[in-house]
Amino acid sequence: MGDPVTEYTARLQQQEQEIQRLSAEVQSLKNPQSLSPSPRLEELREENARLKYRLNILKRSLEEERTHCTKSMMNINQRLQEIFGEAIRASCPDLDNPPLAVTPNQQPKFGDYQCNSAMAMAQMLKTQGVKANPREIAQKIIQNLPDNELIQKTEIAGPGFINIHLKRMFVSKLLTNLLINGVQPPPLASRKKVVVDFSSPNIAKEMHVGHLRSTIIGDSMCRLFEFLGYDVLRLNHVGDWGTQFGMLIAHLQDKFPDYLTVSPPIGDLQAFYKESKKRFDEEEDFKRRAYQCVVRLQSKEPDFIKAWNLICDVSRKEFQKVYDCLDIQIIERGESYYQDMMTEAVKEFEERGLVQQDEGRKIVFAPGQPIPLTVVKSDGGYTYDTSDLAALRQRLFEEKADVIIYVTDSGQGTHFQVVFAAAQMIGWYDPQVTRVEHAGFGVVLGEDKKKFKTRSGDTVRLMDLLEEGLKRSMDKLKDKERDKVLTPEELIKAQRAVAFGCIKYADLSHNRINDYVFSFDKMLDDRGNTAAYLLYAFTRIRSIARLANIDEATLRKAAETTEVLLDHEKEWKLGKCILRFPEILQKILDDLLLHTLCDYLYELATTFTEFYDNCYCVEKDRQTGEVVKVNMWRMLLCEATAAIMAKGFDILGLKPVQRM
DSSP states (O other), rough: OOOOOHHHHHHHHHHHHHHHHHHHHHHHHHHHHGSSHHHHHHHHHHHHHHHHHHHHHHHHHHHHHHHHHHTSOOOOHHHHHHHHHHHHHOOOOEEEEEEEOOEEEESSGGGEEEOOOHHHHHHHHHHHHOOOOOHHHHHHHHHHHOOOSSEEEEEETTTTTEEEEEOHHHHHHHHHHHHHHOSSSOSSSSEEEEEEOOOOBTSSSSOHHHHHHHHHHHHHHHHHHHHHOOOOEEEEOOBBBBBHHHHHHHHHHHHHHTTTTTTOOOOOOHHHHHHHHHHHOHHHHHHHHHHHHHHHHHOOOOHHHHHHHHHHHHHHHHHHHHHHHOOOOOOOOGGGGHHHHHHHHHHHHTTTTOOOETTEEEEEEEEOOOOOOOEOOOOOOOHHHHHHHHHHHHHTSSSSSSSSEEEGGGHHHHHHHHHHHHHHHHSSSSTTSSEEEEEOOEEEEEETTOOOTTTTBBBBBBHHHHHHHHHHHHHHHHHTTTGGSSOHHHHHHHHHHHHHHHHHHHHTTSSSSSSSEEEHHTTTTTSSSSHHHHHHHHHHHHHHHHHHOOOOHHHHHHHHHHHOOOSSSSHHHHHHHHHHHHHHHHHHHHHHHHHHHHHHHHHHHHHHHHHHSSSEEEEEEETTOOOEEEOOHHHHHHHHHHHHHHHHHHHTTTOOOOOO
């Protein structure tokens, strides 16, 4: 037996396609004037009646199937698009691919959502020589709206906007479903394989602030795909091969000649790298030996492989300190992993006649690309281009990935564009079937708006940055005298949650494509769109039930028996905001821009504050402070808000605490 939700979803999709096909047939049978009177006309009329009957059965069946998938949170926007899509097709059957635009209404007093398709449809008809009034088209769309569970009423406004008012009772049911079943992802039609290539530091070099962005953004993307039910492979494509290892091994042999029997005590790998680089640049004899070491490493001589492994292990331990702080799970597959595969990749391009000779190099031109790929250097060695082609080929054919995402700085955009174009040219994948994408990001700037560096002009070490975050976080908590109310263990938890949460959120809350200014003062501010504000807001929401002496079991029971009333305008606003969560996730899935989730969580927190300031959840006696009355449906709205915030935090990699 397969997963029933998945099976239901597959059947839903089949039925929806059948409904569209039948609707088109019914429409084509509506105009019998073109047919000459004959027995055939009667047959067609009978067929028309049968089609309508079957169409209605399918529609009812579809609604029944939907009710079976109630554990998942409904994407209201998506459901409205289905409803309006059907009405639009019925209103203008002659239009191919009519525009479908349904968005949350920016002015809630005029409705909850808005359909803006009528104006664009009128424009399309105009280009076909058909005069059309957008308001009349809007009226037709409304007349063709199918029966549905969601819409209370519609109104036409302005030149042809359709304002949509949702049924409060239905929104209340969706909130109850969320409270009973928890924050569930939408059902997947199939479990797709996703590969995310992120972090990717270089062996023997410190992780610096540039790796911070890739690590944080890549981890959050993985968390999103994992929540949505995809099979995710998190890959760390570290730089662990190449000529630099020749000089490192030669230096290792000189400095620690007994390295084969005694593990070399390399305390500072960065200093070790700088020493070897200086010798490589200044000593001809050392440089010659370094090149010999490269050849012997690539020939996989055991002593040289051991030296290489020793250097890699020292680096891995340093990387892991960063990953432990940021709670990052990742599998290392460095450039070395793909060495033997590079030969196969180049051979395949050569056999297809796609390789050209250029002054001893072998290059590949992909159609429409500004630069070629160098797949073999003049000395016979391979390049980053070869490595990335081999890695992409392995991910497509061995991992059988449906989605492959590379999270690196935007400066590598052209490189990946050319690699992807070459892979499509040779037929490795079809972009209509497999999603291969470079999710680029801007650089981190200091508060002087220049590239983020130390005062001495060096690149900022990542561990130094994280330790500074911990120090500042503790200072902030002590300024607020949290050390006087929290136990030492709670204080340390709050310190780590705020420090690492603020560093992550400061990055994720900016559009990744843009550069952003790194400022501890701003990110630790508990006002505005920061992790500090959201984490405090979350602990406050969680404390409401605790202060009213209501435990989780009571809330769970109440969710099954208490209707979530949405009579007050602030209750209604909060309820709708909570239920926008699935459409926010769908948007991020489409464009991979995580700041949308940060903006949404901030909006949810501020909408909750409006609700809490205007709607009593717990009423207390002013003299004694005792709880007089608990408005349980409002307590449930608090619980639903906290549940969505907790899941949002989880996707962003933030760790909230119960007390702060």
